[in-house]
Amino acid sequence: MRRIVLRSETDWDGWRQATRALVQAGAEPGTLTWAVSGDASPLPDAAGTFQVPRALMALASIAIQAREPERFGLLYSLVWRIGAGEKVLKDDTDPDLALVRRMALAVRADAHRMRTGLRYLPVAEDGGVRYLGWFEPAHFVLPANARLLARRYPKLRLSIVTPDGSAHWDGASLLFGDGLRHAADDEALQAWWDAHRDMVLDHASADVSVPEAEALDEAPRSPDRPAIGPVVLNEGADPDLRQAAREAGSCRRCPLYGPATQTVFGEGPAGARAMFVGEQPGDQEDTIGRPFVGPAGQLMDQAMEEAGIDRRMVYVTNAVKHFKFVARGRRRIHQTPEVPEIQACGFWLDVERTRIRPILTVAMGASAARAVLGRAVTIGRERGRPIRMADGRTVFVTVHPSYILRLPDRAAKDREYAALVGDLRLVRDLMDAG
Template sequence: MPTVTLAHRDDFDGWRIAARSLVANGTPPSAVTWTVAGEGGDLLGGDAAPVAGNPSFTVPKAFIDMARRVVCNVEPERFALLHAALAQLRTRPKLLDDQADPLVQRLYRLDKGVRRDVHKMRAFVRFREVEDEAGERFAAWFEPEHHIVRLNSGFFVRRFAQMRWSILTPLLCVHWDTAELSFTSGALRGDAPEGDPIEAVWKTYYSHIFNPARLKVNAMTKEMPKKYWKNLPEAALIPDLIAGAGERVQAMIDTVPRDVSEGRHPRERGDPESPGLDLTGAIPATESATLGPRLRGDDEIDALRTEAAACTRCPLYGPATQTVFGEGPPTARLMFVGEQPGDQEDLAGKPFIGPAGQVFDRALAAAGIDRTRAYVTNAVKHFKFEARGKRRIHSKPGTGEIEACKWWIDQERAAIKPAVTVALGATAARSLTGKTVTISRERGRAITLADGSELWITVHPSFLLRIEDRAAADLEYDRFVADLTAIRERVAALG
């Protein structure tokens, strides 16, 4: 049985050369044993796999990008699975589009695990200052789930190009001296520094910005699992902050002046002296002491968010990093529905934070709408894209994907009960109305939905980014702000 021995656990180049040769020679994947140098292999032994000079055939770039990540997974069969896919691609060039294929499904799961681990490393690495013979240096400790150190090293080089640093992990360490990247064998936790003077400042800052009224323990631990807490200086504060959250919330409530005759805070009535428009609605004084309705709403949305994280209603869950659910107060009177998350939203797990989100935020501010008082979500919860090199290019969701995700939009609207829902773009309008909508025809007027609330339709902020002519772009931006202003006034008029 032919045996291929790779140089290290994430040796993509070695796998690619060997796999192309094996496929070109017609060697079936089931006849090959893949091993890693120093880790043993087939106990019965075997001949080295033949390597052709330069076998000539092409495969989709998306497969190469996926394979580069999948070889970093800890799955022992990763090399064989990729070999099997490569063999099929010669006769099935659109193999990756068949997400009902068990092999494709498995590869997507392995890919997703690696991409999530890459994201966690970027989010939770904390450098501490140390001194060595060359002067100032920064070191960090991280425990990845997969073999992602080489794959992720370029990100840290770009982000900290002028800083000398090391990232230590149990299996592989990476070092940057501002000119050259190098790797060494794994380290022990004790080899990493424990802290530096800056951490005291950071902890003080973190404790002051912690908002107990927005505490959602389940959501927090999902995004920041406890296994990473030991690497984060601020994590040492979290148990006490959680324990004292209830008392701090009550203290905040007790210090808020209330208009007893109205049973609500002046800002909740939209009084002129209170800047911005509060879109969360009034809180009766008899309910404010416990925030009962708000907490029940939070629980309902949190339950939906947790359930959506495991959604497999359409094939988009496979290549996407994660479900991107809606955000906002559960009593919001205004809901915005976009098309789908983009590249940055897919990585961060939050809606409207990329380039279109920045335009959206700017337009909201110009229209006098406080985004934190609105609920913001998307018609489709997973990022649909085409891989082009290292870039992931947005791809418009299809009707089936919109219909599959409509269940989540309906659940969000049922939980929040907004007075006004805004469809940002044709996909959102299609989801909310159940039919194809011409934006220019429906824009600027209220449409009554089945539950009696109103739907308003306008363009998606990404439309503004695609306009190349500056004068035309400015004109369309002003129209977008005018739409939002009219919507703000309508919400206020509805009381």
């Protein structure tokens, strides 16, 4: 019996190299055992070439991430039979092919579950923020999934920790290191990270064979998927608001919950004097589960800082709590929410306003202004001045930072950014006077 040893549970390159050599050497599947540790038998020299259908390799690149130990041999067997002239892929009744397809389906579902189920804990790091998440996958989906997320969020620092290992993306390199068997809660994860961060990153390696990642992105979404974990709220958040955030996680008041990853509730301290309302979460907010962390949020942070507003002291939220988008290839393009969607989600905005009781509500952009004022608003006409409401509240309208990001030329961006900072200085004065 020949013993083939791969370097890891997802050693795609190693499995392909061994399979190519063994099929060409005529090694029958029954003469091989596959493992990821221990002593290995030498591989035969590969000679000649043979064709394997692209569809089978795509399927194998997914199925190799399954946790079933027999997958390496099963996949080898399919390639061996194709090399022997069998039309395996054309036979839907073939039990081996059916098993591999079931494995691939389970892997895709698990990868999808990881991408939608991950909750990230923001941790301060080198003047920036790293988003730290813990997840227990059913299969070995971390490496390929981490590669997908790194491609999707090139500017974020992410660490995903699982019992099998961890993946770390810093905007330039993707490294893999040790994992954590169990994280009872955010505090346990943070404590582990604080104690092990340097050691994990020092020993992490980029030298990991990662299976094809693209096909993982094809997982179908179920509109009936269960609600997922708790939302991270700032320390000091109102406990009733925490409860509301949990309940909003399974909201079905409008159709927007279907395609989105998760509900993105507001966050901020209890007793915040001002509440900033945007339109809806964007692509990054949808993935991370926190409002205003993407490019528009970063611009807002910068403008707030220039205007002398401490973001940690205000409550930030959106008129609509789910990301509305259309998919174009791998990109998700923002769509403006319709009035009925803004009205449906007004339920949660009212909950937030009732609990926070801000002296000032800042509506950023037309959708937020409609949600806050309950009518259509022309931003150019109503921005930059306090609007006293019949119930005693004060509302202030300004532009949404994404409007500035969309402007085509530098001069217009600079002009509008300065106007936003000017508006926020007025907001700061109103907060101080209130």
